[in-house]
Amino acid sequence: SSRRSLLKAKAMDLITSVAILPLLVGCVGIFSLFKLLQRMHMKAYLQDAVVVITGATSGLGRECAKVFYAAGAKLVLCGRNREALEELTRELAAPSATKAQTYKPYAVTFDLADPGAIVAATAEILQCFGHVDILVNNAGISYRGTITDTTVDVDKRVMETNYFGPVALTKALLPSMIERRQGHVVVISSIQGKISIPFRSAYAASKHATQAFFDCLRAEVEQHEIEVTVISPGYIHTNLSRNAITADGSRYGAMDETTAQGRNPADVAKDVLSAVGKKKKDVILADLLPFLAVYLRTLAPGLFFGLMASRARKERKSKDS
Ligand SMILES: NC(=O)c1ccc[n+]([C@@H]2O[C@H](COP(=O)([O-])OP(=O)(O)OC[C@H]3O[C@@H](n4cnc5c(N)ncnc54)[C@H](OP(=O)(O)O)[C@@H]3O)[C@@H](O)[C@H]2O)c1
Numbered sequence: 001s002s003r004r005s006l007l008k009a010k011a012m013d014l015i016t017s018v019a020i021l022p023l024l025v026g027c028v029g030i031f032s033l034f035k036l037l038q039r040m041h042m043k044a045y046l047q048d049a050v051v052v053i054t055g056a057t058s059g060l061g062r063e064c065a066k067v068f069y070a071a072g073a074k075l076v077l078c079g080r081n082r083e084a085l086e087e088l089t090r091e092l093a094a095p096s097a098t099k100a101q102t103y104k105p106y107a108v109t110f111d112l113a114d115p116g117a118i119v120a121a122t123a124e125i126l127q128c129f130g131h132v133d134i135l136v137n138n139a140g141i142s143y144r145g146t147i148t149d150t151t152v153d154v155d156k157r158v159m160e161t162n163y164f165g166p167v168a169l170t171k172a173l174l175p176s177m178i179e180r181r182q183g184h185v186v187v188i189s190s191i192q193g194k195i196s197i198p199f200r201s202a203y204a205a206s207k208h209a210t211q212a213f214f215d216c217l218r219a220e221v222e223q224h225e226i227e228v229t230v231i232s233p234g235y236i237h238t239n240l241s242r243n244a245i246t247a248d249g250s251r252y253g254a255m256d257e258t259t260a261q262g263r264n265p266a267d268v269a270k271d272v273l274s275a276v277g278k279k280k281k282d283v284i285l286a287d288l289l290p291f292l293a294v295y296l297r298t299l300a301p302g303l304f305f306g307l308m309a310s311r312a313r314k315e316r317k318s319k320d321s
Pocket of ligand 1: 054056059079084110190238240260
């Protein structure tokens with residue numbers, strides 16, 4: 001009987017080894033086919049799409065312009081500095097390795113903190129290519145300061161650029177998207193739209209508001225076939241901290257260590273392109289630690305608040321010393 005069971009075991013071994021191999025090959029094949037179809041779909045989605053990018057003069061917006069251009073998008077580049085937009089347009093026109101058909105971008109300058117300017121800019125944006133397929137709300141400013149020292153005017157300035165500006169631009173472009181039953185609204189929020197860290201109150205508040213608004217929008221415009229993607233990156237190596245405003249409204253002007261050690265904006269732009277191409281709804285682009293912090297805030301808020309209070313104490317001490 002021991003011989004019989006040995007034979008039985010050998011037969012089972014043979015069956016499983018024979019069956020597992022084709023099963024594995026099948027799974028890899030299906031996965032590769034899925035990825036190939038996804039890539040083809042993404043390519044078709046981005047080629048010839050009219051893409052508006054705010055904050056294209058610097059950092060992540062500038063890098064997004066490069067990857068969307070290379071993917072064959074018809075770009076409308078926005079910012080306040082026309083010269084910087086024109087320089088970027090010249091850079092994009094330089095010969096490159098892209099196989100996609102490319103188009104000369106338009107530049108539209110306006111201040112997102114000025115509601116009147118947004119209305120005029122919307123008409124100009126719509127005139128460029130006749131419609132908008134994808135709006136990338138990327139422009140933003142950061143803030144550094146203690147709540148007790150910060151004037152409400154500073155809170156409002158951050159809110160105007162990071163929240164009311166993108167909201168107004170999105171609302172102005174939505175009717176034409178709804179009419180065409182086609183459109184995609186993308187917003188570059190931040191990990192600080194999901195968790196608040198000390199001495200960033202105005203910035204974190206503006207990004208939390210952004211997350212909330214665009215989550216509502218996603219639900220409301222689903223019936224019109226309009227997509228909404230909220231992207232929450234961790235630190236990126238850009239001029240964001242240099243351009244940040246402080247408690248009295250003056251420019252911070254320094255490159256923070258956290259920002260200096262942040263991800264390369266060109267890499268983040270590739271992830272943004274991929275998230276848009278795949279029509280993802282909510283994406284966190286960050287290292288493990290900030291990613292875990294988002295879950296800690298929900299699952300163990302007491303622990304999270306304790307850690308933030310200790311971070312505030314440490315930062316205050318290092319500033320005082
Ligand atoms: N860097 C990071 O660590 C990080 C992390 C998470 C999220 N983000 C987000 O990523 C986005 C891009 O920031 P970045 O890091 O690339 O910073 P950046 O290099 O300072 O670029 C900010 C862009 O926003 C534009 N902008 C600022 N205020 C504006 C206004 N009132 N009207 C119109 N445009 C305005 C600027 O254009 P002009 O000054 O030329 O007008 C510039 O192109 C922001 O929304 C930011 O919150 C950044």
